[in-house]
Amino acid sequence: MTGVTAGQLVAAVEQMTGLPWPDDGRLDWEVDGLAGHTDVHRHVLPLAAVPSSFLDLADRSWGTRHRAGASRFIDSEVVWWRSGDDAVALVGTPAAVVVLPARWLAEPPAGGGVSPVVADFLSGDGERVLSSVWAVFGTRDPEVLAPLVPALRAVEEATADVELGGLLVSNHSNLEHALDRVRLFAAGTCLCAAYPAHQFYDPAKESGRRHVRVVRTVPNDRQWVPDRVCECLDCGRRFQVEQGEYHYPWWKWTPVAG
Ligand SMILES: [Zn+2]
Structure with a gap:
């Protein structure tokens, strides 16, 4: 993979955005002679090194360069660009380009657009937190689970001291299990x-x-x-x-x- 130019890499990434998603497990593929893989939630192209001028060319191809802290989908600090509904993320160590749905990288917006389940988890109100716990217990829907992934840390902090009660079984253990479901989803399990x-x-x-x-x-x-x-x-x-x-x-x- 040494010697790939910025132009070749941008062209390969454009093709990655059209790759199919496996129902389960991992799919290996090759695009323009570059080998990568897809798991349930992202296309990953490992790089021996980031070609010089890739950042400039990426800016020209996809516009605004965003910055995101570590999320459950990506292990380190990344810069990323929006390409349609996808995010093209450049990961530092080990170097890789990762393509994933953009909404899973974007920070949850303040106020209005927060998903109702996330808002309930962050409310500090025991009854609202529990209604979210049961919503997560009963669903596999990415539209419900995905917005919770970037919010996991905030939810853990916001719920640590909330009184949840529970007969026979502490509702905090049910909360923990609901968050484990979000982690399974994030890991592609x-x-x-x-x-x-x-x-x-x-x-x-x-x-x-x-x-x-x-x-x-x-x-x-x-x-x-x-x-x-x-x-x-x-x-x-x-x-x-x-x-x-x-x-x-x-x-x-x-x-x-x-
Ligand atoms: Zn299954």
Whole structure:
């Protein structure tokens, strides 16, 4: 990759903005002889070195140069440009060009345009925080989850001292789990990975949300209800789900082979 010129790099990046997104996992590709990869949320082109005059040429190609602090999508301080709905980001160490949806890099705007879920998390009001916690529990929608990624640190600080109460289970642990879901989303991990970590995932609700489908049931001598085997509709992973009751119903999700 040594020897790539600024012009070649800009031309390669223009093609990166048109690359497809994989449903899950990682996709390797080559554009103009340059090798890169795509995960669920970004196209990454590693660079041996940033060609001289790339910044100037990028300014000419995409206009205003923005600066962003580290986000969950990008590990270091970056400069980036807007190209349509995408952001073209230049990452310093290790050097790489990363193309990702621009709205995931932009700071949440002050006032008006903040997503309602983010605003509730930052409100300092226990009831509003909890309504956001349950909204995040029940969704895989990027329109809800993506705005939370750049706001994660602010949400952690704003919710640290909020009184959330909770019977039997502290609602702060539910809050922690909701934020873990946002981290899974940011890392490009399918959100079915959250099921084994919490006992409130009702398979009936999850299948109603079109997140899983129940493929069969398995008798369980210890419980009134047979276990259900659920398949994730996004990635195909399967779980056997035991339902029990102790003060309230709980569900235990265990990954299974088939
Ligand atoms: Zn999945």
